[in-house]
Amino acid sequence: ELKVEQNPLFLSMQEGKNYTIYCNYSTTSDRLYWYRQDPGKSLESLFVLLSNGAVKQEGRLMASLDTKARLSTLHITAAVHDLSATYFCAVAQSYNTDKLIFGTGTRLQVFP
Amino acid sequence: EPEVTQTPSHQVTQMGQEVILRCVPISNHLYFYWYRQILGQKVEFLVSFYNNEISEKSEIFDDQFSVERPDGSNFTLKIRSTKLEDSAMYFCASTPSGATTDTQYFGPGTRLTVL
Numbered sequence A: 001e002l003k004v005e006q007n008p009l010f011l012s013m014q015e016g017k018n019y020t021i022y023c024n025y026s027t028t029s030d031r032l033y034w035y036r037q038d039p040g041k042s043l044e045s046l047f048v049l050l051s052n053g054a055v056k057q058e059g060r061l062m063a064s065l066d067t068k069a070r071l072s073t074l075h076i077t078a079a080v081h082d083l084s085a086t087y088f089c090a091v092a093q094s095y096n097t098d099k100l101i102f103g104t105g106t107r108l109q110v111f112p
Numbered sequence B: 001e002p003e004v005t006q007t008p009s010h011q012v013t014q015m016g017q018e019v020i021l022r023c024v025p026i027s028n029h030l031y032f033y034w035y036r037q038i039l040g041q042k043v044e045f046l047v048s049f050y051n052n053e054i055s056e057k058s059e060i061f062d063d064q065f066s067v068e069r070p071d072g073s074n075f076t077l078k079i080r081s082t083k084l085e086d087s088a089m090y091f092c093a094s095t096p097s098g099a100t101t102d103t104q105y106f107g108p109g110t111r112l113t114v115l
Helices: none
Strands: A004-007 A010-014 A019-025 A032-037 A043-049 A055-058 A061-066 A071-076 A085-092 A100-102 A106-111 B005-007 B010-013 B019-024 B031-037 B043-050 B053-057 B065-068 B075-079 B088-095 B110-114
Touching: A004 A085, A010 A019, A019 A032, A019 A085, A032 A071, A043 A055, A043 A061, A043 A071, A071 A085, A100 B043, B005 B088, B010 B019, B019 B031, B019 B088, B019 B110, B043 B065, B043 B075, B075 B088
Parallel strands: A010 A106, B010 B110
Antiparallel strands: A004 A019, A019 A071, A032 A043, A032 A085, A055 A061, A061 A071, A085 A100, A085 A106, B005 B019, B019 B075, B031 B043, B031 B088, B043 B053, B065 B075, B088 B110
16 A cells, blocks of 8 residues: 655744755655645645656745655755745555545744 | 635534535536545545546545535535544545646635534
8 A cells, every 4th residue: 555754744944944855655656746735725736746857846846756766855945934834745546546645744834 | 717616614513414515626627536634634535536436435435425426517525424533624626637647626625523
């Protein structure tokens, strides 16, 4: 059964600093997604990563995928307060399904 | 920008009662999903639905749960006899075609509280 783990679970960082969130998954998959969730709100799609070595960037966030290592990273550059949220990675269960298995989430707090 | 909508935003019910959660997926989308998130925990897949039938369901989605697309726009999740442990945020999601490149777009959620 596919398991998805994120670390850290909680991250408190100062504005302007850089940090990386890690997402490990246990079995082969061809799709990995990153979502953002603000408190009490829905899930906002950030990135879809479909192949080994895929890298996508949007503003201060950059996501990458290493399918051989079964690892995705979400890198935050020069954090700002607006990035405070919970970040989830989600992995497609298998090649022929769109069932997503979510990670535990990383709660990010950015302070001045 | 089109978005998934859900009603109600919050539903309070007594244990053993039936509830129906409603979703309006994005209009040209063909694949629909329900997920739930127990407070403070991760998001869990419940069911996927395409062409008026269930494509896949999780072990959580037992006989107490059912889904329906009663018309061309709504997609509903029914819980026949609610339990305390059904208290959670329920998210509906949709994708255009189910292709591997598709993102699942999530609605704002319905918070279900079972007393």
